Amino acid sequence: MPVGLLIGVYGINRIREKYLHAARHVGKTNFNLPVPTIKYLRISIYILSLIAYAVFLIARLPQFLRTEGQFIGGIKWLLLVPLFYLPVISEFFVVYLHGIFFVSISISRQNVPLDFSDLNNLGGMGCVGDLAISSTSLYFAGLTLWTGTTIIGPITGIRAAPTGPGNFSIGFFVISWIAGMFLFLLSIWILHRHMYKEKQDKLDEISQEVRSLGSDDEFFPYTTTSDSNESLKYIQKYINLQRVRETKTYPIDADKIWEASVSAIIPIILQIVSLYFNGAFCF
Numbered sequence: 001m002p003v004g005l006l007i008g009v010y011g012i013n014r015i016r017e018k019y020l021h022a023a024r025h026v027g028k029t030n031f032n033l034p035v036p037t038i039k040y041l042r043i044s045i046y047i048l049s050l051i052a053y054a055v056f057l058i059a060r061l062p063q064f065l066r067t068e069g070q071f072i073g074g075i076k077w078l079l080l081v082p083l084f085y086l087p088v089i090s091e092f093f094v095v096y097l098h099g100i101f102f103v104s105i106s107i108s109r110q111n112v113p114l115d116f117s118d119l120n121n122l123g124g125m126g127c128v129g130d131l132a133i134s135s136t137s138l139y140f141a142g143l144t145l146w147t148g149t150t151i152i153g154p155i156t157g158i159r160a161a162p163t164g165p166g167n168f169s170i171g172f173f174v175i176s177w178i179a180g181m182f183l184f185l186l187s188i189w190i191l192h193r194h195m196y197k198e199k200q201d202k203l204d205e206i207s208q209e210v211r212s213l214g215s216d217d218e219f220f221p222y223t224t225t226s227d228s229n230e231s232l233k234y235i236q237k238y239i240n241l242q243r244v245r246e247t248k249t250y251p252i253d254a255d256k257i258w259e260a261s262v263s264a265i266i267p268i269i270l271q272i273v274s275l276y277f278n279g280a281f282c283f
Helices: 003-025 041-058 061-068 070-109 126-148 167-211 228-246 254-277
Strands: none
Touching: 003 070, 003 126, 041 070, 041 167, 061 070, 070 126, 070 167, 126 167, 126 254, 167 228, 167 254
């Protein structure tokens, strides 16, 4: 079985595993996060992929049949691609869209509370950030594979074009790269807004509690105490305040940013290399 299909199936299963884990452990909840999706999304994406593939194939099929043979070329381009490759590609994009975008929307709309006891200071959103990083890395890995077909076609099983990337391949690459990056950044921004709001609400709540403890309406560091019991309450509130302050408003650990960054840069480099070796431009 070609490497492309194996990677696609692996990516779908991997994103689903990350999604199920995130839905069970997101924030400070004790229930699975319900994530609604758009009705008929799968079939719509598949139909759109068939239309795009038909546009790609119409002008190229005669050449493919001449170079690969009527029988082998017909099976590959008229059966294998539309019935096996496109369903996997479409399902991968749907799972990616569901796992990275709809999850973020659901968290925001359902006001999922942050877990301020999270030792990683991510408010219990680290699993969602991990889902976003893994999904995006796999998405760009698939895009890298597509770009690589113009160079290593025999390994992947399909060449996007027999003589190098054409206008369709380049256009597909640009649109797909921008779409993947846009979905990733948009999802992180949605989560950031939610986490910032939750953090500010918790800080305001603690502030009100501190101001109501003493005889005055002062906040740290201007509070005064009248007895040891009141002092202990202030200490506890201060500890709580520090824990909330330390919580980040982004669900991604900075050490993992490089993973998504590298995965996004590789297909660009490979596209440039492909254009260079096929004579599209010279350095």
